[in-house]
Amino acid sequence: MSNVDQDNNNLFMGLALELAYTAFDNDEVPVGAVIVQRRNSEILSAFANQMRSLKSSIAHAEMLAIQKAMKVTHNERLIECDMYVSLEPCPMCAQAISFARIKNLYFAAEDEKSGGVLNGPKIFDSTSCHHKPQVHHGMMGKESSQLLKDFFKSKRKYK
Amino acid sequence: MSNVDQDNNNLFMGLALELAYTAFDNDEVPVGAVIVQRRNSEILSAFANQMRSLKSSIAHAEMLAIQKAMKVTHNERLIECDMYVSLEPCPMCAQAISFARIKNLYFAAEDEKSGGVLNGPKIFDSTSCHHKPQVHHGMMGKESSQLLKDFFKSKRKYK
Numbered sequence: 001m002s003n004v005d006q007d008n009n010n011l012f013m014g015l016a017l018e019l020a021y022t023a024f025d026n027d028e029v030p031v032g033a034v035i036v037q038r039r040n041s042e043i044l045s046a047f048a049n050q051m052r053s054l055k056s057s058i059a060h061a062e063m064l065a066i067q068k069a070m071k072v073t074h075n076e077r078l079i080e081c082d083m084y085v086s087l088e089p090c091p092m093c094a095q096a097i098s099f100a101r102i103k104n105l106y107f108a109a110e111d112e113k114s115g116g117v118l119n120g121p122k123i124f125d126s127t128s129c130h131h132k133p134q135v136h137h138g139m140m141g142k143e144s145s146q147l148l149k150d151f152f153k154s155k156r157k158y159k
Numbered sequence: 160m161s162n163v164d165q166d167n168n169n170l171f172m173g174l175a176l177e178l179a180y181t182a183f184d185n186d187e188v189p190v191g192a193v194i195v196q197r198r199n200s201e202i203l204s205a206f207a208n209q210m211r212s213l214k215s216s217i218a219h220a221e222m223l224a225i226q227k228a229m230k231v232t233h234n235e236r237l238i239e240c241d242m243y244v245s246l247e248p249c250p251m252c253a254q255a256i257s258f259a260r261i262k263n264l265y266f267a268a269e270d271e272k273s274g275g276v277l278n279g280p281k282i283f284d285s286t287s288c289h290h291k292p293q294v295h296h297g298m299m300g301k302e303s304s305q306l307l308k309d310f311f312k313s314k315r316k317y318k
Binding site: 051052055056057058063066067070071074075076077090091092093094095096099100101113114115116119120121122123126127128129130 | 210211214215216217222225226229230233234235236249250251252253254255258259260272273274275278279280281282285286287288289
């Protein structure tokens with residue numbers, strides 16, 4: 001990997017994490033996702049979770065980012081795009097990433113309880129998965145993981 | 160099951176199938192989905208696939224129906240609702256159905272290649288699945304299956 005690639009990865013994952021902090025401030029589960037067009041490093045979409053604000057349990061950052069990126073490109077396939085997300089995608093989002101034909105998936109923290117890539121149903125390894133992105137994980141994982149822990153700790157405090 | 164329940168099931172699955180026929184006419188993969196409020200049998204949402212028309216590979220009938228039902232009820236959980244869909248949901252939709260806390264899932268045809276309930280990652284049996292609906296399948300399965308076969312046959316003809 002070149003230094004430029006590494007710089008870009010830090011930049012985009014940093015943005016996903018910034019969005020996760022914003023989500024925290026808005027009382028949303030702190031997750032952020034960014035979709036980038038590879039050829040010119042253009043950001044097509046960047047979202048935090050909006051489950052509470054949209055009153056929708058499926059308004060995950062990744063779903064919103066995919067929906068928007070397809071809209072701006074007028075294309076149902078994001079074949080030359082990468083996704084950066086601060087948490088391991090759940091099975092719903094992992095399958096959506098596969099349908100979208102995302103090329104590289106970068107995620108920060110692992111999600112042992114509800115993740116669907118390394119954990120649970122391991123969507124990309126299933127016979128029903130017809131496109132598997134390249135998966136890279138761990139970058140900024142500790143920071144993202146700490147943010148999630150802080151969020152759920154603060155929730156328990158006020159219960 | 161009472162006769163009234165059986166009549167309702169036929170009515171709602173019939174509507175899901177009608178939507179699938181509409182999808183076929185619009186050159187969409189023929190799948191339809193309906194969400195019903197149990198207490199008064201009110202239809203909250205009814206959609207056909209719109210992947211082509213919305214240029215979105217995640218615009219499955221089930222996702223559109225869940226999104227709309229959450230919007231009209233102003234609730235991110237559809238705990239007293241049932242879903243009728245003409246084809247076994249894929250892993251993305253199955254996980255969304257779980258997040259939505261749908262009570263009963265009725266589907267017509269099985270999808271051995273891309274399904275996520277009885278096939279593939281069997282989402283509801285996974286450790287990452289925290290709500291499992293009651294699953295009922297097979298009703299009007301032959302008709303739905305034939306419609307899908309006709310659709311893909313017509314696609315091959317013009318390739």
